[in-house]
Amino acid sequence: MSKTCIITGASRGIGKAIxxxxxxxxxxxxxxxIARSEEGLNNTVKEMNQDKNIQCKPMDLTLYEDVASYIHSIGTHYGSIDMLVNVAGYAEPKSLLETTMENWEKTYSINVHSIFNITKExxxxxxxxxxKILNVASTAGSSARPGWLAYASSKAAIISMSQTLSEELADYGILVYCISxxxxxTELRxxxxxxxxxxxxxxxxxxxxxxxxxxSDEGVCLDGQNIVVRKQVEKIRENEPAI
Ligand SMILES: NC(=O)c1ccc[n+]([C@@H]2O[C@H](COP(=O)([O-])OP(=O)(O)OC[C@H]3O[C@@H](n4cnc5c(N)ncnc54)[C@H](OP(=O)(O)O)[C@@H]3O)[C@@H](O)[C@H]2O)c1
Incomplete structure (x- = not known):
């Protein structure tokens, strides 16, 4: 069956690799x-399998109404949306007293609100x-990261959203994955x-x-849990911050 897959944050880094x-x-x-940089998206397309039908949409995911209407047009055009991979993310690491409301709101608008919006549509x-829906959280979302308050807590929200949606959407045959x-x-790192x-x-x-x-079919029993993805060597570097 021919499936349709939406990937956000696909202009570089992890989204491009996915x-x-x-x-x-x-x-x-x-x-x-989807990402804001048209040039970045076009570079991603060059590295993808050229037999695929690939549509690039340069768009700011925090323009919620535009995103909703675009997703509606995609679903109508292809008849189904089979996979949604939420990768786009933002980080401006600051301690509590250095975190402005602008930083806090920007972090949450990209990392949390935009996932809520595009997932709903x-x-x-x-x-x-x-x-299948896959959300990219971070190890910062499940353990303390002093100095990264907004980013770390926004990633905790993604882990929680994924767990709740995994159960809420199971009746529709929708599997929800979360990787950390x-x-x-990458540039964010x-x-x-x-x-x-x-x-x-x-x-x-x-x-x-x-x-x-x-x-893939092999991952059919791995939904609904926070899956940590990291090199073994990271696990023993306990005194250094890892996201
Ligand atoms: N790198 C790490 O060590 C690490 C570890 C754990 C989790 N993560 C997570 O992995 C995900 C990907 O990050 P990355 O490391 O690959 O970083 P990256 O290279 O900086 O990529 C971030 C992506 O998000 C997109 N993006 C950011 N703001 C956007 C907006 N308002 N609208 C649309 N797209 C937007 C960017 O595209 P444009 O700029 O073109 O819009 C870009 O494609 C993030 O959620 C990040 O938190 C990364």
Whole structure:
């Protein structure tokens, strides 16, 4: 069956790697890639399987009404939305007293509210046929990260949303996955740890392959739980911050 898959945050980093990895699958025919950078999205398309039908949508996910109406047009056009992969994220690490309301609201609007909005609109279609939703949280969402209050707590919200939606949507045949990557070599990671050598940590392609497996038939019993994705070496670097 030809499936339709929406991926946010697909202009670079983990979202790009997931798009490239999923494009190797035979059962997904249509890809919808969302992020603000048109150039970034076009670069992602160049690395994907060229046999696929790929639609790029440069769009700010915090323009909630525009996003809702676009998702409605996608669902109507393809007749179903089979997979939604929520990857887009934002981080501006600050301590409590340095966190402005603007920082707090921006972090939550991208990391939490936009997932609520796009998931709601996608599920209107997905519930007719069943499907899979995968949310990208972070290890910062399940353990303390002093100095990253807004980011870490927004990721905790994603873990909680995923667990609740996993049970709420089960009757429609919708599986909800949540992954929490550890430190991964992307632009966002550079914001969180500017002095780190990116060659020493997990690469986006590692996460892409994990997601490809999770969203295959082999991953059918792994929904509804927070799945940590990180290199073994990260687990023993206990005194350093990892996201
Ligand atoms: N890197 C890590 O170590 C790590 C660890 C744990 C979790 N994560 C999570 O993994 C996800 C991907 O992050 P990454 O590390 O790959 O970072 P990244 O390279 O900075 O990518 C972030 C993506 O989000 C998109 N985005 C941000 N704001 C957006 C908005 N308002 N509207 C639409 N798209 C927006 C960006 O696209 P545009 O700028 O083109 O809009 C970009 O594609 C995030 O949720 C992050 O929290 C990352």
């Amino acid at each position: 798009a490239v990895a999923l494009s190797k699958r035979d059962d997904i025919s249509n890809f919808v890639l 996608s599920v209107r279609f997905m519930k007719k046929t069943g499907g 990557p550890g430190r991964c070599a 550079k914001v969180l740890a500017p002095d780190e050598d990116p060659t020493t940590i997990m690469q986006p392609e590692h996460v892409g392959e994990v997601v490809r497996n999770l969203l």
